[in-house]
Amino acid sequence: MLTPFLLGGLIAYMLQPGVEWLVRRRIPRTLAALAMMLLFALVIVLLGLLVFAVIQKELPALASQIPGFTARINAWLQPKLGLVGLESSFDLSSLRNVLTSRLAGGGQSIEVAAWRYVRTGGSALVTVVGNVVVVPLVLYYLLYDRRKVFARIESLVPRPWLGKTRALVTEMDQMLSQYLRGQLLVMVVLATFYPIALSLAGLGVALPVGLFTGLAVFIPYVGFATGLLLAMLAALLQFGDWYGFGAVALIYAVGQVLETAFLTPRLIGERIGLHPLAVIFALLAFGEMFGFFGVLLALPVSAILVTALREVRRRYLASALYADRQDDASPRRPPGL
Numbered sequence: 001m002l003t004p005f006l007l008g009g010l011i012a013y014m015l016q017p018g019v020e021w022l023v024r025r026r027i028p029r030t031l032a033a034l035a036m037m038l039l040f041a042l043v044i045v046l047l048g049l050l051v052f053a054v055i056q057k058e059l060p061a062l063a064s065q066i067p068g069f070t071a072r073i074n075a076w077l078q079p080k081l082g083l084v085g086l087e088s089s090f091d092l093s094s095l096r097n098v099l100t101s102r103l104a105g106g107g108q109s110i111e112v113a114a115w116r117y118v119r120t121g122g123s124a125l126v127t128v129v130g131n132v133v134v135v136p137l138v139l140y141y142l143l144y145d146r147r148k149v150f151a152r153i154e155s156l157v158p159r160p161w162l163g164k165t166r167a168l169v170t171e172m173d174q175m176l177s178q179y180l181r182g183q184l185l186v187m188v189v190l191a192t193f194y195p196i197a198l199s200l201a202g203l204g205v206a207l208p209v210g211l212f213t214g215l216a217v218f219i220p221y222v223g224f225a226t227g228l229l230l231a232m233l234a235a236l237l238q239f240g241d242w243y244g245f246g247a248v249a250l251i252y253a254v255g256q257v258l259e260t261a262f263l264t265p266r267l268i269g270e271r272i273g274l275h276p277l278a279v280i281f282a283l284l285a286f287g288e289m290f291g292f293f294g295v296l297l298a299l300p301v302s303a304i305l306v307t308a309l310r311e312v313r314r315r316y317l318a319s320a321l322y323a324d325r326q327d328d329a330s331p332r333r334p335p336g337l
Contacts, residue, residue: 003290004131006297008138019143033143172307179303182267190214201247205234228252
């Protein structure tokens with residue numbers, strides 16, 4: 001239930017600077033909000049069409065490489081098993097035929113699966129349609145009535161707390177801005193690095209796989225792992241030896257080190273100050289509660305929660321309760337000393 005509101009709020013936060021830029025150029029706020037929403041929708045549609053076109057094009061190409069790949073596995077595996085007196089129990093011909101038929105019909109399978117989901121999705125389909133309807137509504141009203149919404153919320157804050165509340169909201173805004181802008185820079189750098197590096201390694205699907213990997217790092221761990229899996233599969237199917245496979249593996253190892261040891265600290269700082277285990281917990285918890293969109297929202301929402309918890313900690317350390325505990329814990333002098 002909360003997913004479309006959280007997602008709409010996050011998208012509105014990213015598009016708000018563009019709306020304000022258009023408003024400063026004397027464009028009505030209504031048109032500015034609609035223009036930014038249209039631009040965002042066009043980008044999403046174009047990315048979706050690009051991914052679908054790549055799948056339609058590359059799966060048959062991968063299917064054509066299956067026979068050679070299975071033959072190389074057979075040629076490599078049989079002598080190794082013969083050395084220990086074993087015979088292979090794998091029916092590589094059947095495996096090759098299954099993989100080839102699956103990949104050759106990959107595009108049609110996607111269309112059939114999508115139509116089957118539409119016919120039998122039931123409540124899941126209703127949820128998806130509801131999100132598609134609610135997210136644009138939330139997005140529009142937050143872009144158009146942002147000042148009114150925040151003014152109404154601010155009017156409910158007790159006057160003695162107003163100054164501290166504004167300071168806390170400002171700190172949250174800075175934290176979230178740092179995360180989103182830094183993450184965008186990381187995505188741009190990696191979306192440039194992976195296609196170039198994979199092209200130099202000779203991978204035939206370097207551009208789509210590299211772009212996907214670079215842009216999908218916005219989904220922590222999941223994006224990188226998916227890109228790595230696609231690249232490894234393509235390398236195994238394309239190259240005639242293990243050197244090409246090793247080169248692709250090395251590229252992804254370098255990319256991971258580049259992201260974690262250089263790009264993230266330099267471009268995002270310490271990001272949101274979460275321990276890696278806390279990041280994994282946040283991804284799993286939000287994914288369990290809100291599904292796929294929960295994974296996308298996990299770290300931005302965690303950034304806001306971390307800021308709030310820091311303020312709670314500061315209040316606690318400055319409170320009389322903490323001071324009394326500190327006094328109680330301090331050693332007392334024995335009488336007469």
